[in-house]
Amino acid sequence: MMLQPVISMDSPGTAPAPAPALEVSNLTVEFPTKRGVLTAIDDVSMRIEPGEILGVVGESGAGKSITGLAVLGLLESPGRITGGKIHVGGRRVDTLGEDELTKVRGREMGAIFQDPLTALNPLFSIGAQLVETIRRHTDLGKEAARARALQLLREVGIPAPDERLKQYPHQFSGGMRQRVVIALALAAEPGLIIADEPTTALDVSIQAQITALLRRLCKEHRTGIMLVTHDMGVIAETADRVAVMYSGRVVETGRVEDVIHNPQHPYTRGLMAAIPSLHDRVETLTQIDGSMPRLNARPDGCAFNPRCPNAGPRCRRDRPDLVTAGPSLAACFLHEGGTQ
């Protein structure tokens, strides 16, 4: 794929890409360990269209981050993709070598990680880091790259960008640093951004600003965003569609309003019931009785069966796949002829 042109702010996403921003099909990620192979991601599929935000939600350890890292080709050994395909903007990326991946990362897919305090190199000015990234992905000269850096800072809402460019990460607040991180992720206008818990480390008062910024950028640039979070409130306000993950699998996926108001999977129902009000940002996902099984102690059949109020013998025997369930898709035998 050719270098993408730098799209200016006032002509948002003129070239409608027919290919989805991200298409993950039947992805499996394993960690070979001394005591056997751990399957962290088990047959996961998801799809993000340009200009769409897919919220990926689930308890800690559900496999959200690993999914994102697998897409970016940043799994740390011994973790590896053992099955499935990943397409980014129509291009298959899971089979690329490291050299090729280095060219795709940043250019066709960007990333935003949880902790903005540690995501920036403390020894380089943010201008240097922006210019480095811009020049890596475009053929802009020094001056043009600097101008582009200024434009990016303005776009993510950093006041006085001229002065800010010369400053170092420690001179920025957490929220401002996350804006810089977003500017860096946007530098080459990638079609896909993986945002892994982008607001979790921030002050509650800043969180809404950052999610609003992500949403605006997504719509203006028609970027597909995978928004990983364990905060249902963030999903409700920001995402278009949602994928609920549990123990390495997607257990329910659908439009946000459907999943929130009409959850189909018992786990999702538990999640929603545990939220007193969607506008109170409380950590809620662990309020379902019990906890998610560890990877090496996953029960047979449906991984949710030890905690599920509806579990039947079939649930302990067979593993449910995603099937149509009301307006959404859910992996539960209740939608596939019962649990007996």
Next chain:
Amino acid sequence: MLAFLIKRSANAVFVMLSVSFIAFMIFRFVGDPVDLMLNEQATQAQRDELRIRLGLDEPFIMQFGTFVSNAAQGDFGISFRNQQDVLGMISERFPATFELVIVATIISLVVGIPLGVITAIRRQTWYAEAMQFVSIIGVSLPSFVVGIGLILIFSVWLGWLPAFGRGETVQLGWWSTGLLTHSGRMSIILPALSLSLFQITLVMRLVRAEMLEVLRSDFIKFARARGIPARAIHFRHALRNCLMPVVTMTAMQIGGLIAFALVTETVFQWPGMGLLFIQAVTFVDVPIMAAYLCIVALIFVLLNTIVDITYAMIDPRLRGAEK
């Protein structure tokens, strides 16, 4: 910045005063210098005359005051052994040691840093493992063994390089340098190598450990996610974050080597301060020992300042002026 400088200088003055006090006390503990300097047959008149000439008839505090003010002007008196000006003797020897140590340090950084980076980023390969293993040997070999081995190979067997001495030197003011003549440059190779071998392994192991630590950090992961190529990640982003401890260690090593290069200087008959110091200790030549102590202390104080300035150059968080 000004406050920093003032604090720093006050600190340095305090350190130097303490060291000169210790140096001065050595005089008092090693016995009466008059006895040391004159032979048995000297008359009482000769003794008194020398005592007055050395200022030993004055009260303690006055003597210390005189010692400090003389030392500050570079006057450390005359050697007990050969009655020569101490500063002159040291400034004859100091350039030899200093050049040796600096060349050895440069070698150790130029070789040790890339080796450290490579062993860190290629840590599963056989050659990285092999280098790790060899470096353990390097750390544990005594430097005289290394020196003798180098002489054996490069001077005795191959006959490529001189085995001892400093070669021809050129005088630049009071500084005599061997780096401007061919024989001087050839002569410095073996002793510098032998001095640097231990340091190379130290630098390599330090850089390796720091690199492994830094490569795990979030900003490296994020740099990779931005599509920054591996070379730039390793040598620009990661290495720079490893440099502070390397700077500290290098400075301490420079100080240490200047003070204790004597083994290497003995093996290679290098006319440096180490040899001078050994002779001074053998003959209880107190003025030389005192001057040596003060100069080494001064070097450490200067190195510390250089370290702080380098820190601030590397790390913007340590620069005072922040908005």
